[in-house]
Amino acid sequence: MNGExxxxxxxxxxxxxxxxxxxxxxxxxxRISEVTGLGKAxxxxxxxxxxxxxxxxxxxxxxxxxxxxxxxxxxxQGEPAVRLESVLLALExxxxxxxxxxxxxxxxxxxxxxxxxxVKQVMQRLLSGFERLAHSAGIKKADAKARAESTLIGIxxxxxxxxxxxxxxxxxxxxKALRKSFLTP
Amino acid sequence: MNGExxxxxxxxxxxxxxxxxxxxxxxxxxRISEVTGLGKAxxxxxxxxxxxxxxxxxxxxxxxxxxxxxxxxxxxQGEPAVRLESVLLALExxxxxxxxxxxxxxxxxxxxxxxxxxVKQVMQRLLSGFERLAHSAGIKKADAKARAESTLIGIxxxxxxxxxxxxxxxxxxxxKALRKSFLTP
DNA sequence: GTCTATAATAGGATAGAC
DNA sequence: GTCTATCCTATTATAGAC
Numbered sequence: 001m002n003g004e005x006x007x008x009x010x011x012x013x014x015x016x017x018x019x020x021x022x023x024x025x026x027x028x029x030x031r032i033s034e035v036t037g038l039g040k041a042x043x044x045x046x047x048x049x050x051x052x053x054x055x056x057x058x059x060x061x062x063x064x065x066x067x068x069x070x071x072x073x074x075x076x077q078g079e080p081a082v083r084l085e086s087v088l089l090a091l092e093x094x095x096x097x098x099x100x101x102x103x104x105x106x107x108x109x110x111x112x113x114x115x116x117x118x119v120k121q122v123m124q125r126l127l128s129g130f131e132r133l134a135h136s137a138g139i140k141k142a143d144a145k146a147r148a149e150s151t152l153i154g155i156x157x158x159x160x161x162x163x164x165x166x167x168x169x170x171x172x173x174x175x176k177a178l179r180k181s182f183l184t185p
Numbered sequence: 186m187n188g189e190x191x192x193x194x195x196x197x198x199x200x201x202x203x204x205x206x207x208x209x210x211x212x213x214x215x216r217i218s219e220v221t222g223l224g225k226a227x228x229x230x231x232x233x234x235x236x237x238x239x240x241x242x243x244x245x246x247x248x249x250x251x252x253x254x255x256x257x258x259x260x261x262q263g264e265p266a267v268r269l270e271s272v273l274l275a276l277e278x279x280x281x282x283x284x285x286x287x288x289x290x291x292x293x294x295x296x297x298x299x300x301x302x303x304v305k306q307v308m309q310r311l312l313s314g315f316e317r318l319a320h321s322a323g324i325k326k327a328d329a330k331a332r333a334e335s336t337l338i339g340i341x342x343x344x345x346x347x348x349x350x351x352x353x354x355x356x357x358x359x360x361k362a363l364r365k366s367f368l369t370p
Numbered sequence: 371g372t373c374t375a376t377a378a379t380a381g382g383a384t385a386g387a388c
Numbered sequence: 389g390t391c392t393a394t395c396c397t398a399t400t401a402t403a404g405a406c
Contacts, residue, residue, distance in 0.1 A: 006389075006390090022210075022294055022295065023208060023210060023294045023295070025207075025208060025210035025211045025295070026208075026210045026294050026295045028380080028381065028382085029381070029382060029383085030380080030381075030382095038389090038390075038391095039390065039391055039392080040382080040383075040384095041383090041384075041385090041389095041390070041391065041392085041393095042389065042390050042391075044382095044383070044384075045389060045390075046389090050382065050383065051381095051382070051383095101294075104345070104349055105290065105345045106294060108348055108349060109207055109208045109211050109286075109291060110207065110208070110210070110211045116349075119349045120349055120350055120351065123346060123349045123350055124350070146358070149346070149355055149358060150339075150362075152342070152346055153338075153339055153342035153343045153345075153346050153355060153359060154335075154338055154339070154342055155342070156341070156342040156345040156346055157337070157338035157339055157340070157341040157342020157343070157345065158338045158342070160289070160290045160338075160341040160342065160345060161308060161334070161337055161338055161341060163293055164289055164290075164293060164301075164304045164305055164308045165305055165308055165309070166305065170334055170338060173331070173334060174338060177335075191371075191372090213398075213399065213400085214399070214400060214401085215398075215399075215400095223371090223372075223373095224372065224373055224374080225400085225401080225402095226371095226372070226373065226374085226375095226401090226402080226403090226404095227371065227372050227373075229400095229401070229402075230371060230372075231371090235400065235401065236399095236400070236401095
């Protein structure tokens with residue numbers, strides 16, 4: 001159960017944790033009822049659309065978080081190296097050094113068309129954001145695009161491998177590699 | 186429904202497709218009954234342990250496939266470049282150029298301890314196999330280890346991104362990158 | 371080995387009182 | 389806004405005939 005009980009925002013924090021830990025199909029309303037401390041009927045008061053709406057709201061929350069911690073930095077101004085470091089620190093925090101899975105990985109299966117559309121949109125924005133960061137550091141367009149794709153792949157893949165191995169080092173190694181080579185010509 | 190109907194092997198091929206498309210929690214026995222053309226009771230004849238045993242059997246099938254198409258090559262003899270190409274072709278076929286998800290990604294969530302152990306074991310074997318291939322091409326141990334990890338991450342990550350974007354190019358780009366740089370000093 | 375039928379449970383969702 | 393109680397359906401699983 002979260003600190004901010006009973007507000008939609010407080011519930012959403014719990015929902016995000018559950019959904020990214022178990023995936024859409026792996027989360028049950030009974031379980032959500034437990035972790036939030038709210039009865040099922042109360043959950044339907046906050047999310048009349050049921051589990052599907054909860055999933056969409058979680059994607060929306062993740063999108064908001066990315067907006068303020070990642071997109072705004074990637075698409076903003078300032079030293080490329082500083083912006084990169086800021087984004088990587090945010091990601092390390094969000095994924096808890098590789099202990100937590102990514103909603104972009106676990107939500108599409110079973111999540112319905114709206115969730116899948118949200119996943120696609122977020123991935124595209126991440127790609128263009130990283131591309132822009134690389135480009136603003138003087139890296140040529142085609143190369144910047146390739147680096148952005150490799151970066152998204154590296155984040156997602158390392159989280160998958162961390163989950164499979166029960167280790168955080170693949171993610172941490174990946175972050176290290178990005179620091180070393182993302183902006184290097 | 187598969188060609189080899191009613192044999193455990195034939196059923197398993199269908200099971201693999203379902204499980205990797207929907208994940209453990211996303212697959213229902215009704216659905217399995219549909220795609221195999223067998224009644225639920227018949228499924229329990231082949232897999233007395235139910236859904237959990239089916240999942241373990243699928244991991245086992247995937248393991249067998251990897252054994253003959255990937256592990257045996259990575260751990261075998263021959264020109265490194267030839268072995269690499271052989272493995273990459275096998276993977277492109279298995280994942281249908283990026284259209285199919287990997288069980289190592291989608292099965293751990295909900296799959297139970299046995300499935301998770303199988304995932305871990307397979308990932309470790311892939312890591313040591315790719316490391317060995319790199320090492321046999323004259324790449325130093327630490328570098329070979331890092332390349333192996335990046336390779337597994339690249340495969341898993343690109344499949345996640347393909348699924349999210351509804352495109353096969355991330356996976357195909359990743360394969361191209363491996364061909365270009367995995368064995369390059 | 372496969373079927374029909376059925377049990378037992380869990381899941382998502384709603385009604386209506388407070 | 390939250391609760392208890394309930395509904396309906398889907399799900400996993402089994403029994404027993406053929």
